[in-house]
Amino acid sequence: MSQPPAPRLFLVDGYALIYRAFFALGQQPLRSSRGENTSIARGTNDFIARLIEKHKPEYLGWVHDKGLSFRHELYPEYKATRERLEPELQIDFDEGVARVEELLAGYRIPILALDGYEADDVIGTMARLGAAAGVNVVIVSGDKDFAQLVRPGVWILNPWHGRPGATTEKWYDTANVIERLGVPAERVIDFLALKGDSSDNVPGVKGIGDKSGVELINTWGPLENILAHVDAVQPTRARNALKEFGANGVLSKQLVTIRDDLPVTLDLEALKLEEPDWARLRDLYVRLEFATAARKAGAAAASGAASGAASGMASGTASTEALAGAPANASADASPGVPASVTTPAETRYVTVDTVAAVKRLVARCREVGSIAVDTETILDAGAPPIVTPLRANLVSISIAVAPGEAYYLPFAHRGPRASQGDLDLGDAPPEPVTAGITNLPPLLGDAMAPLRTLLEDATVKKTAHNAKYDYLVLRRAGVTLRGLDFDSMLASYVHDPGRRSHAIDALALEFLGRSMTGYDEICGKGKNAIPFDEVPVEVARDYSCADADIALQLRALFTPRLEEHALTALLADVELPLIEVLADMEWAGITIDLRWFASLKERFARERGAVEQQIYGEAGEEFNINSNPKLREILFGKLGLPIKKKTATGPSTDASVLQELADEGHTLPSLLMEYRELSKLENTYLDTLPALVNPHTGRLHTSFNQTVASTGRLSSSDPNLQNIPIRRELGRAIRQGFVPRAGWKLLAADYSQIELRLLAHLSHDPAFVSAFKAGGDIHRQTASVIFNVPLADVTSEMRSRAKTINFATIYGQGAHSLSRQLKIEHAEAREFIDTYFERFAGVRAFLDSTVAQAKQRGYVETIFRRRRYIPELQDRNFNIRAFGERTAQNSPIQGSAADLIKVAMIKIHHALAASGLAATMLLQVHDELVFEAPPTELDALRQLVEREMTTAIALDVPLVVDIGVGDNWLDCKA
Numbered sequence: 001m002s003q004p005p006a007p008r009l010f011l012v013d014g015y016a017l018i019y020r021a022f023f024a025l026g027q028q029p030l031r032s033s034r035g036e037n038t039s040i041a042r043g044t045n046d047f048i049a050r051l052i053e054k055h056k057p058e059y060l061g062w063v064h065d066k067g068l069s070f071r072h073e074l075y076p077e078y079k080a081t082r083e084r085l086e087p088e089l090q091i092d093f094d095e096g097v098a099r100v101e102e103l104l105a106g107y108r109i110p111i112l113a114l115d116g117y118e119a120d121d122v123i124g125t126m127a128r129l130g131a132a133a134g135v136n137v138v139i140v141s142g143d144k145d146f147a148q149l150v151r152p153g154v155w156i157l158n159p160w161h162g163r164p165g166a167t168t169e170k171w172y173d174t175a176n177v178i179e180r181l182g183v184p185a186e187r188v189i190d191f192l193a194l195k196g197d198s199s200d201n202v203p204g205v206k207g208i209g210d211k212s213g214v215e216l217i218n219t220w221g222p223l224e225n226i227l228a229h230v231d232a233v234q235p236t237r238a239r240n241a242l243k244e245f246g247a248n249g250v251l252s253k254q255l256v257t258i259r260d261d262l263p264v265t266l267d268l269e270a271l272k273l274e275e276p277d278w279a280r281l282r283d284l285y286v287r288l289e290f291a292t293a294a295r296k297a298g299a300a301a302a303s304g305a306a307s308g309a310a311s312g313m314a315s316g317t318a319s320t321e322a323l324a325g326a327p328a329n330a331s332a333d334a335s336p337g338v339p340a341s342v343t344t345p346a347e348t349r350y351v352t353v354d355t356v357a358a359v360k361r362l363v364a365r366c367r368e369v370g371s372i373a374v375d376t377e378t379i380l381d382a383g384a385p386p387i388v389t390p391l392r393a394n395l396v397s398i399s400i401a402v403a404p405g406e407a408y409y410l411p412f413a414h415r416g417p418r419a420s421q422g423d424l425d426l427g428d429a430p431p432e433p434v435t436a437g438i439t440n441l442p443p444l445l446g447d448a449m450a451p452l453r454t455l456l457e458d459a460t461v462k463k464t465a466h467n468a469k470y471d472y473l474v475l476r477r478a479g480v481t482l483r484g485l486d487f488d489s490m491l492a493s494y495v496h497d498p499g500r501r502s503h504a505i506d507a508l509a510l511e512f513l514g515r516s517m518t519g520y521d522e523i524c525g526k527g528k529n530a531i532p533f534d535e536v537p538v539e540v541a542r543d544y545s546c547a548d549a550d551i552a553l554q555l556r557a558l559f560t561p562r563l564e565e566h567a568l569t570a571l572l573a574d575v576e577l578p579l580i581e582v583l584a585d586m587e588w589a590g591i592t593i594d595l596r597w598f599a600s601l602k603e604r605f606a607r608e609r610g611a612v613e614q615q616i617y618g619e620a621g622e623e624f625n626i627n628s629n630p631k632l633r634e635i636l637f638g639k640l641g642l643p644i645k646k647k648t649a650t651g652p653s654t655d656a657s658v659l660q661e662l663a664d665e666g667h668t669l670p671s672l673l674m675e676y677r678e679l680s681k682l683e684n685t686y687l688d689t690l691p692a693l694v695n696p697h698t699g700r701l702h703t704s705f706n707q708t709v710a711s712t713g714r715l716s717s718s719d720p721n722l723q724n725i726p727i728r729r730e731l732g733r734a735i736r737q738g739f740v741p742r743a744g745w746k747l748l749a750a751d752y753s754q755i756e757l758r759l760l761a762h763l764s765h766d767p768a769f770v771s772a773f774k775a776g777g778d779i780h781r782q783t784a785s786v787i788f789n790v791p792l793a794d795v796t797s798e799m800r801s802r803a804k805t806i807n808f809a810t811i812y813g814q815g816a817h818s819l820s821r822q823l824k825i826e827h828a829e830a831r832e833f834i835d836t837y838f839e840r841f842a843g844v845r846a847f848l849d850s851t852v853a854q855a856k857q858r859g860y861v862e863t864i865f866r867r868r869r870y871i872p873e874l875q876d877r878n879f880n881i882r883a884f885g886e887r888t889a890q891n892s893p894i895q896g897s898a899a900d901l902i903k904v905a906m907i908k909i910h911h912a913l914a915a916s917g918l919a920a921t922m923l924l925q926v927h928d929e930l931v932f933e934a935p936p937t938e939l940d941a942l943r944q945l946v947e948r949e950m951t952t953a954i955a956l957d958v959p960l961v962v963d964i965g966v967g968d969n970w971l972d973c974k975a
Contacts, residue, residue, distance in 0.1 A: 040096025298516025766843025
């Protein structure tokens with residue numbers, strides 16, 4: 001059916017939507033980085049936005065329950081069977097309801113409620129009043145009870161028709177209510193009274209269901225008439241049910257009847273749908289971490305503010321954008337807080353610079369201010385894989401910001417938009433970009449651009465960038481070395497709060513400057529309709545790129561005082577910023593892989609995976625799709641009857657932890673499934689991917705090192721990810737064997753020995769632990785000697801193995817349960833090991849306990865270099881989340897200090913190599929290991945240099961030890 005005509009009053013059954021949103025994701029609710037359950041807010045916001053966009057109601061009200069209703073007095077057992085939420089879930093639910101009220105305030109949608117009545121009765125009364133006032137009323141709910149209210153002028157919109165999670169709509173009017181329930185709208189109350197409602201504990205007439213209820217009503221009419229003619233009712237079963245439980249039917253009719261006579265009035269003016277308060281919504285979305293919604297609300301807020309602002313801008317500049325202030329600051333002790341606000345311009349002046357003379361004037365302006373922000377825009381090489389890598393990126397333009405709101409766009413390779421496909425005759429070649437009317441600057445390496453190159457390479461002119469390593473490498477590929485880089489707003493955000501959900505410039509602009517930025521996909525498109533950046537119109541590209549440089553400059557002013565306040569300036573200036581050039585050089589160098597080795601390895605993996613498949617089929621007794629979780633559940637827990645260890649919303653879990661637990665119990669099939677999954681993962685992640693990522697220009701593999709991913713401060717790598725190649729299994733080691741040096745050279749690998757345990761000794765100052773390391777022997781044997789109370793000479797290999805496990809379990813905060821599973825011993829024995837360990841190393845226990853206590857008080861932990869990690873989980877109401885927070889607090893100072901240590905070592909080695917004149921190159925960093933490439937004649941000098949710089953990177957209470965190996969491939973370096 002079509003929608004009712006305007007004017008229309010939409011009445012939303014609020015709690016029906018709230019409950020649906022709360023339980024939609026089962027045991028995996030949406031949570032913000034602070035741990036807040038945002039499922040209700042997300043579901044409600046999406047629903048409101050969809051409702052308004054699709055139906056554009058003239059009037060809109062949100063209806064809530066308020067307190068107990070008259071039905072509870074009439075029948076105390078009413079809704080008594082509804083299961084109460086667990087206390088922690090109830091708190092989440094109540095917070096979600098509070099967020100809904102904030103959302104409604106932002107949308108300017110009034111909440112309708114009346115003490116002592118349910119939302120149904122408020123809706124019933126408002127529907128009657130609205131229809132009487134000549135307004136078409138739409139009740140928005142999936143509750144069948146509302147069918148009794150349908151009449152001329154009153155419709156029902158079920159927004160969730162069909163399967164759970166569906167958003168298909170279904171409309172009901174007087175013509176089709178009977179299709180849903182089998183009775184007309186005026187008999188719905190009688191139908192509900194007969195069948196009852198278990199969810200609300202409405203008793204109904206026991207023995208009467210949907211089918212028999214419809215037959216009774218269609219034969220006899222209302223409930224009262226049915227009961228008056230009960231002796232004539234057929235069949236006998238129904239007659240007997242009515243005689244025995246008919247009184248319950250009368251009571252139930254009172255319970256299910258929706259009142260429409262409440263003491264309320266209809267104020268249509270108050271219900272008139274208005275433009276939302278976009279600024280208020282934006283601030284709420286930022287707090288909830290709804291990035292896309294925040295960006296759209298920010299744009300709407302800015303658009304509304306800008307509409308009344310004077311443009312007053314020079315020709316060729318971007319349009320005015322109004323910028324709102326930053327959100328209110330949080331506690332500086334318990335959280336990173338919002339950086340100190342800066343004055344943001346009410347207008348922006350973005351100018352295209354496309355003449356040599358204008359470039360010279362810009363260079364003079366840059367030298368005048370002495371500190372600028374730089375951003376580059378690029379396109380990928382033809383045939384390059386669709387990943388963002390600067391080593392396959394070609395420079396299109398440079399943007400330079402010289403002051404907040406003032407930035408300049410320098411186009412070098414714009415081609416303009418393509419001709420419309422519609423303008424082509426059949427058989428024509430694909431459209432080419434239109435170049436007419438586009439003015440690009442001369443080539444960057446030409447004589448005319450010498451002043452610009454000199455500026456970019458002048459270290460005395462300070463440079464800011466966001467994700468500076470990308471711009472550094474893009475410019476290097478274009479023939480320019482960017483110098484004077486002394487601030488990176490992405491790194492500043494990371495140092496300020498490594499746990500921040502996003503360090504992207506648009507997220508930071510929205511969070512701290514209240515500014516919504518245009519996204520890359522908005523100007524270039526996505527999928528098959530995407531265009532390269534050089535085809536974006538220059539004026540659009542200008543505004544987009546200049547905003548990046550402008551915001552980076554503003555973020556510099558914003559973060560600088562906060563980093564100083566938290567004593568984080570040195571970490572940024574002395575560690576993270578110098579590391580940019582180190583990592584850029586490593587990415588530039590890349591590493592060679594043996595393509596023939598990987599091809600043979602792929603064949604070997606395929607054979608081994610096929611063999612494991614056959615073993616799986618044999619254990620299961622049938623062939624099946626091993627990658628199908630439903631089929632795995634059927635085989636494991638149905639056919640084989642293995643014990644269920646964990647459940648998900650869709651059934652018993654078959655994840656890695658479950659398979660491991662079943663394998664530990666001696667079941668063969670789970671063990672084979674784990675082996676199959678590992679083979680498949682290695683094959684897909686490395687054997688298929690690595691050869692495809694080899695750069696055709698260099699013949700080498702160039703990974704990207706990421707400084708802002710891990711909350712601990714550790715580096716990660718991507719495209720490809722080389723951090724997770726397993727080395728304990730033979731198959732993983734075989735992959736390492738495929739990484740080789742250039743012809744005639746060797747690889748050298750240097751690995752910190754037991755660095756996390758050494759750092760634990762230093763941080764805890766435990767005398768026994770410190771002396772064990774100073775003795776220089778095998779730390780695990782010495783630990784075994786202490787905790788098992790035997791002479792060092794009597795330590796067995798089993799004792800050492802257990803001591804090693806306990807040593808590392810301590811670092812990661814593992815309890816007796818985890819340790820018992822690792823060592824395959826009883827829980828009590830594991831507890832005894834842990835207690836003995838901490839008795840012997842009391843300083844370690846004291847350090848771990850004090851670290852957690854301090855973290856609870858301050859909200860964060862610190863590394864040796866004062867890197868902070870905020871741990872909001874410590875304040876969570878959920879015990880398991882709090883326990884995770886405590887383990888994180890214990891481990892983060894150790895892992896984070898190890899991250900700081902190897903970064904400092906890399907910087908020192910980088911400088912030392914440059915000063916030495918050696919041809920050797922640092923190629924990779926993986927965990928605590930560095931990999932180098934050198935000609936054989938330099939190996940001795942390189943070994944000495946690397947060992948010296950790594951062991952003296954920082955001073956500890958215990959000696960730093962580095963294991964160094966040389967080989968013809970990465971694996972051989974460990975031999």
